[in-house]
Amino acid sequence: MGKINGCLKCVFFLLNAMFGIFGGLMIFGLVKAQAVEPQLPSAVGPWLWAGLWVFSLGMLMVSILGETAATTEKTAMLKVFAGLVVAVMIIMMILGIVMASYRNKVKVSFENISPDIVGEMMAENNIREILNDAQGPLQCCGFMSYQDWGNSIPGSCKCSESTFCTNRPGNLDGPAIIYSRPCFPIASDLLDLALTVSMGVLFGFAVTALLCLKASLLMIRQVRRHNGGRGGQAIAMTAPGYKLTPGI
Structure with missing residues (x-):
């Protein structure tokens, strides 16, 4: 029998799969976009393009780490995953807020075009x-x-x-x-729709990251409980026993 509850592990796998799919789709989109327009990296800026690649690969690696941590049931890997998920959640929230601000600025600029x-x-x-x-x-x-x-x-x-x-x-x-x-x-409406969808995706994955964090903390607690807290029970189980002699 595993150390982690089976239902919790299944939910954790599904949440991590969303990160993996998102990262894979981003990588596919970047490759496809560059194939269609080779000058796109220089157009959007080398640093921004590199940042998109790092973020996409990071999402995929976080998903792989989470799946591996849940499979091996190692608290060290679960702790590393929890830390990375906190970073991802913060990045998602920041990007969502920036996107919302940019959307409002673009909308005002479009309305005032002369x-x-x-x-x-x-x-x-x-x-x-x-x-x-x-x-x-x-x-x-x-x-x-x-x-x-x-x-x-x-x-x-x-x-x-x-x-x-x-x-x-x-x-x-x-x-x-x-x-x-x-x-x-028409272009204004399409851009507004794209920014709105992007905001929804970013905030949605921030919530998913929060759920992953909660699940990883629960799994860490279950593994510790199975191993006897911080090791006290495990030490007690391996301590040499003493045979009681009647009459003593």
Whole structure:
């Protein structure tokens, strides 16, 4: 019979599996993103990219350590795991708070965007290329309207088989039928959704880390109890016995 309760160990395994899956998905996402866009690490910053890799691998290693500690039922490994889980929980909470603050700032910035800012953005060739690539999938045209493109509307604004179509003004060049809605509100809503989901994931894993910490502490107590507290019972069991002689 093991030292740790079977139900507790199963719950602990499931909680750790979530960390392993999360770390594995992050590693897969980083590899896939770099394969699609090789310049992504330099775009987001080498330090941030390295931090994402360290965090992803750390999540996977914490999961492996937890599974190993529960399997071997070693208090030393369970203590190390508990310490790492505390660090993960703190990091998750900090990232969640930072994400919430960043989400609010982005939302305020998007609401206060002005035509002058849009004009400055459209003057950048890389911004124009990004917008041109996004218009087809998002079914939109221009940041705030098709007028952002000036007198020549690109082919990516061409609308077909969509409810968001309108006729191109006759004084402009480009497709005869274009998307009627701008891209900026759509991108803003998508970014807000992505940040909200990220916040939920971070706070959710912070709660999972707290549950893992609680489970690891319970398992440490069960192992100690099975071994006789801090060793007193084990020593008593191995102490030499004495045979009582009748009449003495």
